[in-house]
Amino acid sequence: MRPEADLGFAALFAPSLLDPARDAPSTVAGRNGAPAGRRYDVYRNNVTVSLIEALVAIYPAVQRITGTDFFRAMARFHVRNTPPSSPLLFDYGRDFPEFVANYAHAQNIPWLADVARIERAWLDAYHAADEVPLAPVRLSAIATERLGDLVFAPHPAARIVRSQYAAVTIFAAHRDSAPVARIDASTPEDALITRPEFDVVVRHLPPGGAVFAASLMSGQPLGAAAAAALEASAEFDIATNIAGLIEAGAFTSIALGDAG
Amino acid sequence: MIPATKPATVPIRFSLPIGGVAGTSFKPEHLPAILEAGSQAGFFEVHAENYMGAGGAPHRALEAIRRDHPLSLHGVCMSIGGPQPLDRTHLARFRSLVARYQPALVSEHLAWSTHETSFFNDLLPLPYTEATLACVCDHIDEVQEVIHRPLLLENPSTYVTFRESTMSETDFIRAITKRTGCGLLLDINNLFVSATNHGYPALDYLADFPLAHVEEIHLAGHAEQTDDDGNRLLIDSHDGPVADAVWQLFEIIVGQRGPVPTLVEWDSRIPEWPVLLAEAAAAQAILDRGQTASAAEDRRAA
Numbered sequence: 001m002r003p004e005a006d007l008g009f010a011a012l013f014a015p016s017l018l019d020p021a022r023d024a025p026s027t028v029a030g031r032n033g034a035p036a037g038r039r040y041d042v043y044r045n046n047v048t049v050s051l052i053e054a055l056v057a058i059y060p061a062v063q064r065i066t067g068t069d070f071f072r073a074m075a076r077f078h079v080r081n082t083p084p085s086s087p088l089l090f091d092y093g094r095d096f097p098e099f100v101a102n103y104a105h106a107q108n109i110p111w112l113a114d115v116a117r118i119e120r121a122w123l124d125a126y127h128a129a130d131e132v133p134l135a136p137v138r139l140s141a142i143a144t145e146r147l148g149d150l151v152f153a154p155h156p157a158a159r160i161v162r163s164q165y166a167a168v169t170i171f172a173a174h175r176d177s178a179p180v181a182r183i184d185a186s187t188p189e190d191a192l193i194t195r196p197e198f199d200v201v202v203r204h205l206p207p208g209g210a211v212f213a214a215s216l217m218s219g220q221p222l223g224a225a226a227a228a229a230l231e232a233s234a235e236f237d238i239a240t241n242i243a244g245l246i247e248a249g250a251f252t253s254i255a256l257g258d259a260g
Numbered sequence: 261m262i263p264a265t266k267p268a269t270v271p272i273r274f275s276l277p278i279g280g281v282a283g284t285s286f287k288p289e290h291l292p293a294i295l296e297a298g299s300q301a302g303f304f305e306v307h308a309e310n311y312m313g314a315g316g317a318p319h320r321a322l323e324a325i326r327r328d329h330p331l332s333l334h335g336v337c338m339s340i341g342g343p344q345p346l347d348r349t350h351l352a353r354f355r356s357l358v359a360r361y362q363p364a365l366v367s368e369h370l371a372w373s374t375h376e377t378s379f380f381n382d383l384l385p386l387p388y389t390e391a392t393l394a395c396v397c398d399h400i401d402e403v404q405e406v407i408h409r410p411l412l413l414e415n416p417s418t419y420v421t422f423r424e425s426t427m428s429e430t431d432f433i434r435a436i437t438k439r440t441g442c443g444l445l446l447d448i449n450n451l452f453v454s455a456t457n458h459g460y461p462a463l464d465y466l467a468d469f470p471l472a473h474v475e476e477i478h479l480a481g482h483a484e485q486t487d488d489d490g491n492r493l494l495i496d497s498h499d500g501p502v503a504d505a506v507w508q509l510f511e512i513i514v515g516q517r518g519p520v521p522t523l524v525e526w527d528s529r530i531p532e533w534p535v536l537l538a539e540a541a542a543a544q545a546i547l548d549r550g551q552t553a554s555a556a557e558d559r560r561a562a
Contacts, residue, residue, distance in 0.1 A: 006391035007343035009422060013384065014375040028385075028420035030487055031459050037488040039419040039457075042495060046382040054381070084379040087337030087350055088312050127313030156314065198317045 016040070017047045018080045051079040054089045055096060059119045061174035062100065062112060074103055090127055093120060111165035111185055118171045118191050118202060121159035125195040128157035133196045133249035139242070142254070148223025151257040152216045157195035158250040160205070160214050164188050168204040196249025203248055208236030213245055221257045278303055278330045278364045280519020280551055282543035284536050285526055291321050293533040298328070302540060303364060305332035305523050311361075312353045322361065332365035332476065332523065333357055337379065340399045340413075341386040342372030351406050358407045365476050365521060367412035367445045368403065370396065370433065387422030388432040393439075400440040412443040412475050417450035417482075417496035419457055429454070430468035437473045444470065447478035448509050449502070449525075453494040457487075462509055471517045479506055479543060480525040498527040502539060510543070514550035522547060 009027060016022040024040035055075040056063055063071040078099045084092040097120060100106055101113035133155055142150060161167065168189040173180045190210035192203045205213065208229035215225035222242070229236040245251065283303035286294075304325050311318050325331065335354055338346065358366055371383035386392050403411050415433060427435075437444060446469065455462040481500035487493045502510075502524065510522070524539040 006389055006424070007395060009387050009392070009424070010343050010372060010375045010384075014378070014380070017380055017382075018378075027387075027424065028422055030420065031489070031491055033423070034489060036420045038485075039487050039493065042419045042485075042493070043382060043384060047380045050381045084381065085377045087309055087339075087347070087374065087379050087381075089309070089381065090313060125316075127316050127318070130315035130319075157316075195316065198320055 017044055018083055020044070048076060048079055051083065051092070052076055054084075054092050055079070058090070058093045058123055059096065059116055061119055061171050062116050064174040064177075065109065065112060065115065065170070066106070070105070074100070074106065077103075090123055096120070111163065111167050111170055114161065114163035114165055114167035115171045115174070117161045117163075118167055118193065121161050121191070121193045122200050122202065125157040125159055125193045125200045128155075128195060131156055131252045133194075134246055134251040134253055136243070136246050138254055139246065142256075146256055148221060148226075149257045150222040151219060151255050152222070152251040153253045153255070154217040155194060155196075155249055155252050157193070157200070158213075158217060158248075159191075159193040160210050160217070161191040161193065162210050163190065167191065168202060171202065192245070192248055192250065194249045201248065203244075206235075206237070206241065206244070208233035209241050209244070212236065212238075212241050213250060216245070217250070278521050280514075280547040281330075281521055282540040282547060283330075283332065283521065283523045284540045285523070286322075286325055287526075287530050287536075288318070288321055289530065290533040290536070291324065295324060300329075302544075303330040303332055303521060303523075305334050305365075305525070308333050308335040308354055308357055309337050311357055326361050330364040331361055332367065332521070333361065333363035335366075335368040336383070337373050337381075338368045338399075338403065339372040339374040340368055340403070341370050341384075341392070341396055342374060343392075343395055344375070346399055346402055347374065351403065354403075355406050358409070365412060365445075366407060366409060367414055367476060369414045369416060370436075371416050383416060385416060385418045385420060385422070388425040388427045388429060390426070393427075393432060393435055397436055397439045400436065400442050404440065404442065410441060410443050412445040413437075414445040414447050414478065415450050415454075415469075417447070417453040417457075417494075419493065419495075421458060428468065430465060430470075434468075434470045437470055442473075443475040444473045445476040445478060446471075446474045446513065447480070448513065449478065449480040449482055449506050450496060452503070452506050452509060453482050453496050456492055456494045459491070462505075463512075466509070466513065471513070474513075474517055475520060477510065477513065477520055477522040478525055479510060479522060479539075482506075498525050499529040500526075502542075507542070507546070511546055511549075514546055515553065518554045519547040519550040 012025045012027050024036040028036045030036055030039045052075045082095050097113045097116035100116050106112050166185050166187045166189050168191045169183050190205040192205050194201050211232040212225050212229035215228050226238045281302055286304035286306050311322055369383050373380050452462050455465055479502045480498045483495040483497040485493045522543045526536055
């Protein structure tokens, strides 16, 4: 029988890793039984810094907007409060946009959380399953009177992020190191994120486009999705929107729904 | 009618032993340079977790690498040394990578990284006792059953020791190989880092280490700090060239064990591809000298 009581080492070692106020565990030592002190700090540092680096890798535009020191301080709080629950670091940081939205020192950058949402969606699209997008020609095979009943299967990479700010323009301007021109942040922008093959593409959706795309991606038939989009914006144009979504690779297949 | 056959996305090959060749970590930023150079001697090692996404560019890159080169699949997050049961979902993902990419080498660490639901993203140490030995062996048995092949277990670099340990790391590792039949990945930088940090000669550790079970070697760079008492404290940072002391140990080990697949690891502050390739060439030169020496020995024995 395995003496379970002798396996408590991890429970004693772990709690101080993300809590600088706690002492190093007394179960571990340096040379000749000396307290572990700075030696334990190597583990604290590895854990904290590597998880901050994981957030830097997921949210480069957010870091460029805030500056490195601001970002790392903000990320350190998040890492300590919300360590990953999966060993897959590309899945980490799902709660980070919400954390950013509530972060006291970021309240003067109200679009920051939306930029983070786009970056999180970008990474999800990057790792999503490979699927061939719907060919535009498939739509022309459908009789006009049945179009309203048409149901679209979303591509595994397709995502929508809505913003009250110019989050798409701000995201695009800060994803690389090119100089950033002046941006009017107050224009609302909705993002469509797709990955038709291997490159992730972030597009700015036209008025009503986000409601339309979200309705279709949730399985609503084309007629109902168009009605919802028109209600959201009188400027909504169904032909441009459906062509745009298909060209972007937002869907994999179409089917006629039961309503027909 | 000729029946249609469905082509496999990755050609399935039997992973034969690759012998005394040097390889490098595969970093996606090096892919264009590697593809341009075409098929070459050597192998590539990847961290399994980076390829556990459903699809996209990472798998395309790994397929391209695997088409022309042997692969070493190196798990970092299995938490084999932890007291809690292995994460079965994670183990299933690991198994699918082994099945999909048919790696020549499959390895994991004598360490833990998850406690309860938190993943710490570091290779954390464990005490060496009868209780932890039984637990680690159960975990290795489970991994080997799931992947249908022996695992290579890597010796850790450590900064602390556990007061409750009742056996040496080398005794612990030897007992694991006996009970589970697993092979070993000898990380010479870890060996040197731990020996320096705990104040024992690296050669003493080596003399106690079950070298006959070593099927892969790791070489890497380290950084240097001091502890509270001013003792040298080496950090397993993988962010620079292999240290001279580690090269010297490598020569000794190749002399004793003969040439085995040897990886130059470089995971942070990653250099241009030619720099990493030059480190691998330096390792290959030592392996080749070992090859000649063991051939000469075989002739004498015959």
